[in-house]
Amino acid sequence: MTTLSNHVPDPRLITAFAERRDGPLHRVNPWTKVGIVGALVLAVTVFDRVVLLAGLYGVVLAVYGLAGLPYRRLAGWYTLPLLFIVSVAGPLAFLEPGTPIGGALSTPLGELSVTWSGLELLGELSFRSLAVVTFTLAASMTTQYTAVAYVLGRLLPRPIDQVALLTYRFTFVMVETLEDLVQAVLSRGANLSEFWSNRRLYARIFGMTMLSAIERSERLVKSMEARGYDGDITLYGDVSRPPLRELLVVVGSYAVVVGYAVVSVTGVGL
């Protein structure tokens, strides 16, 4: 496994956790997890206080840990969402009005400063993103493929469900191609530690990954066709309805979020 896998969620590792481990979250009905993801997305959209969002993120982190999933891996996998957060929310943090923290920095474009409001905004956006990312990872690492495939088949219309299932299969090909290419360039003395100074190399790797992955994907389809695949992935398995207590948790989650929204809109302070 290359260092690349430490920063990109590895579908093979996620599959291994989903198929081979047996933690408390593995035993939760997949429909319940889908319901909770929905409630979580709604919550991070509706909640507008950094304390609440931090609390929500804390709960999600605790659930991740209780499910027996590794925090060290999670920290590595945060690289991509954090890059996104910093690139989007970072500039916004400088634009928030208020008293500058530690003074302002003079630049040719004017004075740059971070205010408490700016920091709060950065925190809000970070907690929003990381809460959803963390729970989605936890759900994928605790749900077996057959259940994921069944849920996708029920939730998405054809042929989008087929596209989603094929994407799952091709993700393995893409990751392996990327790893092979990275190993190949590293073995010939390349240095990937500095992104900007190695941007041409990164661009070449990205381009080659696309080309090689397309070629390998074609071989994958050919091998699937050799075993009777005709454009329609048939699925085995059935995901039962969630038990009553889990249903109550999902309904309760939505009730809390909707209740908060109602209270916020009607102006009653919490």
Added chain:
Amino acid sequence: MHDVEFSVFPGEVVALVGGNGAGKSTLLEHLNATLVPDDGELAVCGTPISEANKARARKEVGFVFQDADTQLVAPTVLDDVMFGLQNYGVPADEAKQRAREALETVEAGHLEDRIPHYLSGGEKRLVGLAGVLVLEPSVVVLDEPLAGLDPERSRLVAERVQKIHANGISVVLSTHDLDFAAEVADRVCVMTDGNVVGGGTPSEVFYDDALLAEANLHPPSAVRVARDAGLAAAQPVTEAELVSLLTEAGGLDAARTPAPDGRGRD
């Protein structure tokens, strides 16, 4: 490929040999209609195959690809072996049972819960083979089954190929390893430049220097040793045949006689 005439008969093992780019894989991919010829005829079990009925060819002819990684498409080994059965609408319970039996056939039953992408090269090859055998084909096609395997894994795969053959299934394989071809094949076809340039029993092919030279191939080690030992007239092609001849000729007894310093020579 052009002007190729190639047949496989029930119960035989055919080895396609030739250098890189000779067209072995391309010819093999026609056998289960992964490729369909632009011109000419492809028939499987007597039925002409076209774009319209290539599913029949795929049912009758199982294909194990050279790159095992691109053949494994499911999250666990058992799911992967069941993949073909799913496509043919076999009920889940029956598919699971048959997948387990297929894994046992290649002695890989212990792998059923493993994640395919974490298996070794040899294990992946066996799982790929099980994924094909589970469909109960009449013919199994193996493209370079020993590519990238160490001698121990190669021996394991060779044994499984012989086991499949013993179950009455025809086998067609391509290989660069002429010792392996000599070991398992009833018939050998030599390919070069997209054409089958010769064929016959292993003895006929591996003692035909002109044919092997045309395809840039070297005879198997047993053939070379037999020639050096003056036993070429008997045309042994495998190690076992050579050992048997040497034993009959007394050569092995002489080799086993202790040297004057007391050390055995074998």
